[in-house]
Amino acid sequence: MKIFKLSTLLALSLSVASGAMLFSTAQKVQQTESVLNRARSAVAQEQQTIRVLRAEWDYLNRPDRLEALVKNNLELAPAKPETLQPDTADLPNVFVPFVPARKPARIIPEDALVKTVPVSSPEGELLPQTVPLPKPQMPEMPQEPARDQFQKLLNDLTPANGGDKP
Amino acid sequence: MSIVTRLRKSRLRIDGSKRSALDMAHGRLTLIGLGFSLLYLMVGARVVDLTVLQGVLPRLNGSVAERTLEPELQQMALRADIIDRNGVLLATSLETASLYADPALISDPLRVATALSQTVPGIVYGDTLEKLQRKSRFIWLKRNLTPEEQYRILELGEPGLQFQTEYKRIYPQGELSAHMVGYSSVDGQGLAGVERSFDKLLAKGGKPLALTLDIRLQHILRREMGKTIHEFNAKGGAGIIMDVVSGEILAATSLPDFDPQNPSVATPDQLFNNITLGVYEPGSTMKIFSTAALLDLKNPSLGMTFDTTKPLKVGRHTIHDYHPENRPLTIPEVFMHSSNIGSALMGQMVGTEALKNFYSDLGMLDPVTIEIAEKGRPLAPAQWREINTLTAAFGHGISVSPLHIVSAASSIVRGGTLVKPTLILNEAQAKGGKNATNHDDIRIVSQQTSHRMRQLMRLVVTDGTAKKADVPGYNVGGKTGTAEKIVNGRYDRQKKISSFLGFFPMEAPRYAVFIMVDEPKGTKQSYGYATGGWVAAPAAGAVISSMAPLLGIEPHLTDDEDDLSFTLKPYLHDKKHQGGQLATFTTE
Structure with missing residues (x-):
């Protein structure tokens, strides 16, 4: 009777509610912490993996190894002092451009044909002079067994081509 | 005298005689109530302190949460890297597992020694057998295993064989800069070159130490x-x-x-x-x-x-x-x-x-x-x-x-x-x-x-x-x-x-x-x-x-x-x- 006074009920429900809130908050904190710990250990693991991969990358990129690989598989040679050109103007003019630069042909509008041309104007301006362009020449690519071998190697290493047997 | 009168009289009497006791109880209850409400106030104040003062406000101010210190502490254990002037690794530390034995937990040293010498290269049968028979509770068998070796040992399922995480110093460039970079002991102590002269700094971990060397010129x-x-x-x-x-x-x-x-x-x-x-x-x-x-x-x-x-x-x-x-x-x-x-x-x-x-x-x-x-x-x-x-x-x-x-x-x-x-x-x-x-x-x-x-x-x-x-x-x-x-x-x-x-x-x-x-x-x-x-x-x-x-x-x-x-x-x-x-x- 007297126990169930309004104030008592209120206090009781409040305490129960706050207790429940506290409990749920504590649970949430625990869960979040476990998620955080998992994330942290994953990060640490990932960092460790990155360290291993970096070490491996620099191991595989040792200059002597690269030098041997380039020598065997590519047609590249180390730069020599003679091959350095400080100015592009000094370059010999032997490279024929792959696609020769071509002036866009002047389009003559149809009504131009009936246009009256002033007498004073020179004849040449109406129709463009067609200058024969040099025939495009492909720079000769070296075709040597080494290049084929390298292409084959590349193909073999690409998994899409069914190569790559680890 | 009717019973009611008697009751009334007795009640009055109770009223009269216990009056002071009731007052005292009431006073005590008030005191306890006050005490509890004080405690609740304190709890409330603490809750406000934890959630608002320590929780929300620092985040609003943008200051770093205290937890972020921990990963740094983890990093501290790793000896710092040494890199060349272009950032190429000259020395780095990697986490590896090292095998040790607790001979007290090994019931059959003969079998374990045989299995180990067969699965792990570098472990000699006789030497291992001798180690496994000792009275000690901790004996190194092999430091810095490869992951594959560790996996094979785990497969043996022997409770007496245990692992400890260690850090191994790796020199990806090998001989190339050996005399300048130097080398370190299995315990991660610098013994020569920069590894030795900067031992304390490197042991602290943190940022890599950059040398003036260029590995290509080297x-x-x-x-x-x-x-x-x-x-x-x-x-x-x-x-x-x-x-x-x-x-x-x-x-x-x-x-x-x-x-x-x-x-x-x-x-x-x-x-x-x-x-x-x-x-x-x-x-x-x-x-x-x-x-x-x-x-x-x-x-x-x-x-x-x-x-x-x-x-x-x-x-x-x-x-x-x-x-x-x-x-x-x-x-x-x-x-x-x-x-x-x-x-x-x-x-x-x-x-x-x-x-x-x-x-x-x-x-x-x-x-x-x-x-x-x-x-x-x-x-x-x-x-x-x-x-x-x-x-x-x-x-x-x-x-x-x-x-x-x-x-x-x-x-x-x-x-x-x-x-x-x-x-x-x-x-x-x-x-x-x-x-x-x-x-x-x-x-x-x-x-x-x-x-x-x-x-x-x-x-x-x-x-x-x-x-x-x-x-x-x-x-x-x-x-x-x-x-x-x-x-x-x-x-x-x-x-x-x-x-x-x-x-x-x-x-x-x-x-x-x-x-x-x-x-x-x-x-x-x-x-x-x-x-x-x-x-x-x-x-x-x-x-x-x-x-x-x-x-x-x-x-x-x-x-x-x-x-x-x-x-x-x-x-x-x-x-x-x-x-x-x-x-x-x-x-x-």
């Missing part, structure tokens, strides 16, 4: 030196590439070298650092300093001649040239032909005290300043007499490390101010800042002397003993040196140390290249010669022609008239005496 230097040593069947050698302006050592190699991953199998010869720890009689490269001393202190005219017609006799000693020119030589000729008699006379002119002070100013009489602990103390005569001055002028009777020669000569050609070699990259400077550690305030020789020396060193390459070091377009200058080794107190003519110190481009020197070869033997191609001009100079030329395009240095081809050495040509008398000149010194 490779070029080691490759060319390896070729030369092989070609001339030599014992070993040392090579240095240094930035003359900043003093940064871009490459330094000492051959024979070792794998820092496994230093225990290396021989003492391989572990020995020829660059800084070894001291050698440098021979004629020392003439750079005696000539510079003469030019700076006495300011003679270049046409001044020294009589080299007959060997110089001082006491019991005779100094003579191997291929005597038999005529008076001018200063450029003495330098170019590397005449011992001429240089000794120059030393005599400079004077004992002045020459000694000059060498001392250049740092030739103290261990070289460099950030590793393996440094050799130069061997100089305890008491300088006149004969010591004469021999020291052409590089005998005084022993210094190769790095001494490079840094001292760099000081002279870079304009005359002292440069100190360094191995640790100053990152603030590397990002385009001015070079702060190498102040240009300690002057050794004047600008004019520096220019004269550059001309003389260019002359050695255009007309003198080091023609094979020339690389067209880069204006290489330098000085060769050939010294005889002392065997049992006597100079042995068969055992030489041939060296070449070059600089390029000579009009404004930027890089120094030093090559020293220990005990080269003459070949058919070198007509039996094993001198600096035949052995070390071509190697230095090869190094320069490989490294200059790599560093993007443009070649500038100059005509003879524009060459730095052109103004010295009038001082040369006879052009037929060119080429490999041997310079030797004998004691009698």
